[in-house]
Amino acid sequence: MKPLVLICSQDAELYMFLSHTLEVDGFTTEPAGGAKEALALAEEREFQAVVLDCGPASITGSAICARLKRDPRTCGLPVIALIAPGAENQHLGLLKAGIDESFVRPIAPAKLLDCLRAKLALPKRGSNGVENGGWLSCSGLEMKLDAHRVRGNGHDIHLGPIEFNLLRLLLGTPGKVFTRDELIGAAWPPNIHVGARTVDVHISRLRKALKDTSPRCVIRTVRSAGYSLEEMDG
Numbered sequence: 001m002k003p004l005v006l007i008c009s010q011d012a013e014l015y016m017f018l019s020h021t022l023e024v025d026g027f028t029t030e031p032a033g034g035a036k037e038a039l040a041l042a043e044e045r046e047f048q049a050v051v052l053d054c055g056p057a058s059i060t061g062s063a064i065c066a067r068l069k070r071d072p073r074t075c076g077l078p079v080i081a082l083i084a085p086g087a088e089n090q091h092l093g094l095l096k097a098g099i100d101e102s103f104v105r106p107i108a109p110a111k112l113l114d115c116l117r118a119k120l121a122l123p124k125r126g127s128n129g130v131e132n133g134g135w136l137s138c139s140g141l142e143m144k145l146d147a148h149r150v151r152g153n154g155h156d157i158h159l160g161p162i163e164f165n166l167l168r169l170l171l172g173t174p175g176k177v178f179t180r181d182e183l184i185g186a187a188w189p190p191n192i193h194v195g196a197r198t199v200d201v202h203i204s205r206l207r208k209a210l211k212d213t214s215p216r217c218v219i220r221t222v223r224s225a226g227y228s229l230e231e232m233d234g
Contacts, residue, residue: 009053017161021109035067042073050079062093069098078119136171139216152213163206170229179226
């Protein structure tokens with residue numbers, strides 16, 4: 001069974017990024033907006049760890065941590081805080097609340113994953129020589145899954161979490177036409193409503209990001225069907 005991690009954050013985009021990062025590495029995730037929702041979820045699910053988002057304008061990070069550490073349902077869970085730049089003054093309050101580990105964002109995905117695996121006494125991914133993350137590729141376009149990295153003809157391509165998830169699906173099977181519903185299922189959390197127009201907007205952003213670095217990989221629109229990643233000749 002995959003380790004289940006509770007991500008406590010009110011930032012939907014950060015949750016999507018963290019969720020994708022953890023799920024690529026073999027975890028599953030569940031979102032919670034605050035301590036009350038987290039504790040309610042703990043009655044239904046067996047979590048193994050909590051990742052706590054501490055935003056720059058938030059003074060509730062330490063309060064949420066303290067509640068989690070007091071409650072018998074969650075007191076034994078390791079809680080890892082991600083502190084936004086400019087909010088470093090939250091360190092002391094988090095320490096007093098019993099935080100197990102804290103990092104200032106941005107944090108390299110591998111560092112967070114290594115911390116989670118260490119707290120849960122899990123082997124590092126790839127230590128058995130079988131799973132090493134690996135690359136997806138198509139005509140000079142490459143995606144390193146476990147490092148959340150994309151390159152086009154040797155140049156780094158910086159994508160947001162939604163565009164990364166969309167590209168991951170398309171790049172996994174070049175030439176296959178994916179419906180908008182399939183793209184939504186791959187790129188957005190299940191509790192967020194997304195319309196077709198929103199998918200089109202993010203596909204447009206992805207096309208723009210790929211245009212200069214990966215001209216031979218084109219996202220084709222298939223009318224009334226969806227999108228596919230095509231390898232162009234020449």
